[in-house]
Amino acid sequence: MKTSSRPSLPAALPVTVLLAAALALTSCTAPGGPGGNTTGTTPAPGSGTDGTGGAGPGGAEGQDGEPAPSALELALAGPSMETEEAAAEAVAQMDAAEQAGQVLVGQLGAADTDPASIRELNLGGVIVMGDAVPEAADGTDDVDALTARLDQTQQALSAGRDWSGIVSVDQEGGLVARVQEPLTEWPTPMSYGAADAGLRDAQDEDGDEALQLAAEGHRLMAADLAELGFTVDFAPSVDVTIGADDPAIGARSFSSDPERVAELGRAATRGLLNAGVLPAPKHFPGHGSVTADSHVTAPVQAASRAELQERDWLPFQALLAGEPTAGTEPLYTPMVMMGHIVVPELEPEVPASVSGPAYEALRELALPAGPADEGAAGGGTYNGVVVTDALNMGALVERYGADEAPVKALAAGADLLLMPSDLTGARDGIVAAVDSGEVPADRLTEAAERVVTLLMWRDQLAEALGQANQEEKAAAGVVPGSGTGGTEPAATSREVSAAAITVVEGECSAPLVGDSVQVAGGTARDRARFTAAAEDAGLGVGSGPVITLLGGAREPGRGDVVVALDAPFGLASSSVPDGGALVALYGRSPGAFEALVDVLTGEAEAPGALPVEVGEWPAGTGC
The missing domain is CATH 3.40.50.1700 (Glycoside hydrolase family 3 C-terminal domain)
Structure with missing residues (x-):
């Protein structure tokens, strides 16, 4: 006894848009969207604001005789000012109804997600749930039929635009995997936490090996999705689980240790981006420490703001501040999901997804703890896209009408509205709210600009990934090793x-x-x-x-x-x-x-350790 890839792009994407990242050597901006600091909170390597004086790996020679960043490295650093300007110009050509459609993501197969309706609504995107995945004769998922349907959907989303649309899915590994066999099946996210805990316990290390495994696992999972035509994966969950009393997250969480969730969440986020798939870490303000499931009702988080900052918000802060950890480049996180958690400390009786103070708290996590150094990571509030959790979940349905919830979420600060119960009703409700002054017109414009910036940038990243050779990918940290090829999923x-x-x-x-x-x-x-x-x-x-x-x-x-x-x-x-x-x-x-x-059989030892307390066994228990 012991103690113990083929991202879908619009057919006529302009060369100027595709090359914007490569032109942005000195103009990389704050994470995600117009209106941010032009100096940026996540400077591109070699931009001159990250302390390298224009130096960076790969590409032509820059300042001080060092090689300049490659187009791929620049793309990974986030949208350029040129991309933001192009997005603002495109949104300025839209009327209120078109802008409203652009911030909506419908459930594929539900009403108004056929190609004609997508074009009529100017829909921002779709999400694929399990019932939209065709079944093959042998009982597995028919990925060929799914690819054809996603391609048709993407053509409708991209029609008349210079950017592709959102084709999204919840694919975390474990029980949350909408597309299954013959795609590679992945274990639960908690697997990475157990591997991390075991490595650190056995080798007294900081878990770098487990972080590399998390990044590579998520890259390979996303590469399969990209090959089918997906552009967004609503993952990873960076909720910090409290263990057995957590009814909704459980093994979807990496760990009960906020610092390990932060590190593994960063690795997973980077892995998804390395395949050209946009991640959306979730579910702020933290779903792992509440004892109700927001699919059914609105959980109430009774912790103080100080307690939340030490536990639930720590992983989000690490992601939004974009600060590098040992041996890593600064990380650009393009999108975050807002959950339906009621936090009385922020706004009593109001789910976070429709609460202005909750959006303010999220965006302010990018601010540094002390006075900001000029040009340092964390120099301004987070300006990326904030997407709501599904608006048809019980937490909102029990409180608001189908057309009311999207309006309230947008007014509170959401940029992207996921799965409203009625797409046309949501679009019309938003337009009516803008016309009446309930939602300021510039709030809708701001949301649409952030979404279009996000999508233009994703196309640039996909293009850069497609053009980079293995050596450039390895130098950018996209693939492991020295560029000898990919890993078998x-x-x-x-x-x-x-x-x-x-x-x-x-x-x-x-x-x-x-x-x-x-x-x-x-x-x-x-x-x-x-x-x-x-x-x-x-x-x-x-x-x-x-x-x-x-x-x-x-x-x-x-x-x-x-x-x-x-x-x-x-x-x-x-x-x-x-x-x-x-x-x-x-x-x-x-x-x-x-x-x-x-x-x-004794052919191998069990190297993992519990990443969470289980009964009488503390976290860290293992061989």
């Missing part, structure tokens, strides 16, 4: 699970089973995947010790070995005999089951 997914698997109770350096086992619990697919992995490894299935798979995050079990497949909280009330084991796997992908079998 399925192998990396398995590597994540192998690094995360945690023996919470049991022997660490010996086989946990003999030559044959029985399997119980979980779903039919879970048992089939375990059986396939066991048989491939030469382990018999049908007799011997019982391996019990926990299908739910808090579900207890009994067996010789009990394995939590999602969040590990069910292990606290599970039981095994003397000599048995409790194991946290944090995923149910094929690679996760392969990693489990290797640990059961």
Whole structure:
């Protein structure tokens, strides 16, 4: 016993827009959108405001004889002033109805998301939920049919524009994955936290290896999405979980440690950007520390502002300030999602997604703790896009009408309105609110300019990624190593699970089973995947010790070995005999089951550690 890529671009994108990033060597601006500081809060490497005096890796020679930044490095640094100006000019040509359409994202397959309606509404984008993904004859997702539909949708979104539209999805890994097999399946985000905790505990390191794994895993996941035509992934969740009392986030969170969530969230965000897919870290003001689910009702966060800043807001602050950590470049975060959490400290009884003080608190997180140094990261408020969580969720539906919620969110400070219940009603409601003065016209214009800036910049990033060679990608930190090529997604997914698997109770350096086992619990697919992995490894299935798979995050079990497949909280009330084991796997992908079998047979040790307290076992428990 022990303690323990093919991003979809508009057909006629002007060369001047595509090359704006390369022209912005000395004009990179504040994160995301018009109206920001022209000196910027996240200077481009080599811009002359980041302390390099114009030096940077890759490209032609700059000041002091050092190579100037490549077009890819400049694109990764964020929108240029030229891009902001182009966006402002484009939005100025729109009337109020067109601007209102531009800040709406509808659910693909719902009313008004057919190509003709998309064009008529001037819709900003769509989101793909599971019911919009076609099914192939063999029961897997028909990715060819999905690609064709997304291409048709993107053509409608891009019609008459010089920028592509939002084709978005919730793809986090684990249970939140709208597009599944034959795409590579990824374990839960908590896997990265478990790998991180184990590496730091075993090697007394700062977790760089786990951060690299998180960045590469998210890059490869996003590359699959980009190949299908997605341009936005509403991920990662940078909520700090409180553990078993957290009903909505659980294993979607990296950890209960705010600093580790911040580091892993930055790595994941960078990974998504490295594939040309826009991330949207979520759910400010923090969904992991409340005890209700905003899909059903509006959770109330009773913590003080000081407590929130130390825990829930710390990951968001790290992302929005754009400050580099050891061995990394400054990170540009283009978008953040606002949740439906009621924070009485900010505004009593009002969900954050429709609360002006909540948007102010979010944008002010980019401000430095002390006096700002001129040109330093964190020199101004965050000026990127803030997107609402889905406006058709119970937290808002129980309080506001279908057309009322989008208006209130826009007036409060939202730039992008996700999944209103009625797209045409939301558009018309916004126009009426502007006409009546309920929503100032410049508030709508500001939101539309931020969204168009975001989309123009994404096209520039996709173009730069497509034109960069492997050496330039490696120099920009887009791919690992010295530019020898990409990594196999399925192998990396398995590597994540192998690094995360945690023996919470049991022997660490010996086989946990003999030559044959029985399997119980979980779903039919879970048992089939375990059986396939066991048989491939030469382990018999049908007799011997019982391996019990926990299908739910808090579900207890009994067996010789009990394995939590999602969040590990069910292990606290599970039981095994003397000599048995409790194991946290944090995923149910094929690679996760392969990693489990290797640990059961003694072919590999379990290097992970709990990233969150589970019953009597503190965070950090593991071999």
